[in-house]
Amino acid sequence: MTFRSSLIAAGSALALAATATGALAAGSISTTAPASVTVLSPTNITKTQNLVFGQVIRPSNANTNTVVLDANDTVTLTGTGNGSVVASTTSSAKFDVTAPAGTTYSTTQTLTFTQTGLTNIAASTPTTTNGSPGVIPASGIQEIRYGGQFDMTSSTPPQNYTGTLSVTVNYN
Numbered sequence: 001m002t003f004r005s006s007l008i009a010a011g012s013a014l015a016l017a018a019t020a021t022g023a024l025a026a027g028s029i030s031t032t033a034p035a036s037v038t039v040l041s042p043t044n045i046t047k048t049q050n051l052v053f054g055q056v057i058r059p060s061n062a063n064t065n066t067v068v069l070d071a072n073d074t075v076t077l078t079g080t081g082n083g084s085v086v087a088s089t090t091s092s093a094k095f096d097v098t099a100p101a102g103t104t105y106s107t108t109q110t111l112t113f114t115q116t117g118l119t120n121i122a123a124s125t126p127t128t129t130n131g132s133p134g135v136i137p138a139s140g141i142q143e144i145r146y147g148g149q150f151d152m153t154s155s156t157p158p159q160n161y162t163g164t165l166s167v168t169v170n171y172n
Contacts, residue, residue, distance in 0.1 A: 043099040043171070051111075051148060051165045054088035058156045065152055066120070071127040071145040083152060093146040093165050103136040104172040111148045113163035118150040123165055134172075 053069050059081030066078045067085075071092045075085050097105065111123040124147040131137035133144070146165060 043103070043169070044097075045167065045169050046096045046098070047093070048096055048143070049091050049094035051093035051146065052089060052091045053148070054090040055086035056152070057084045057086060058152045058158065059083040059154050062154060066149055067152060068149045069124075069147040071124065071147050079151075081153065093167075095144050095146075095167055097136065097142045097144060097169055098140060099136045099171075101136055101138045101140050105134055105136075106170045106172065107134075107144065107167055108170065109146060109165065109167045111163065111165050113150075113161045115157070115159060115161050117155075117157040117159070118152060118161060120151040121148070121163075122150075123148045126167075 051069070053067060054075055056065075056067050056075070056077070059065050061080075061082050063080040063082070065081035065083040067075065067083075068078065069075050069090060069092060073090050073092050075090050077083055077085060099105070107126055109123040109126070111121050113121060126133065126144040126146055129143045129145070130139070131142055136142050144167075146167070148165065
């Protein structure tokens with residue numbers, strides 16, 4: 001073998017080695033990852049009792065009374081007006097929030113009346129009868145209750161007031 005043939009053979013071997021190394025670098029590898037999903041039951045809020053303030057008598061003096069209905073169905077008057085509460089049916093609003101146990105949430109609420117004349121209208125902060133407020137208990141159902149309040153004066157029109165308590169559940 002001549003020197004020239006040896007150089008050609010060596011160069012060819014080197015070229016084949018480079019080609020083989022390049023082929024290994026252009027290969028592919030793969031792996032897998034586990035996948036999972038938890039399907040939960042639908043979340044729901046259902047009204048179970050209406051908000052009823054009952055009957056009140058507006059003040060006849062020039063002062064204001066605030067009418068307050070608490071979550072235990074009790075109506076009281078505060079302020080310096082001389083209005084009064086008439087013995088009548090009252091009830092706090094009640095809602096059942098249904099969700100998987102341990103679900104956390106907060107609420108927003110608004111109370112409005114269709115007729116004009118009542119002022120400083122507001123829904124109360126919700127209370128619960130089972131478990132910590134804002135956390136669905138093991139049963140999957142939490143009852144939330146709302147009262148509310150408004151002001152009346154001697155110029156408040158005597159009439160039947162109707163309105164709406166709107167509640168939105170915000171999941172955390």
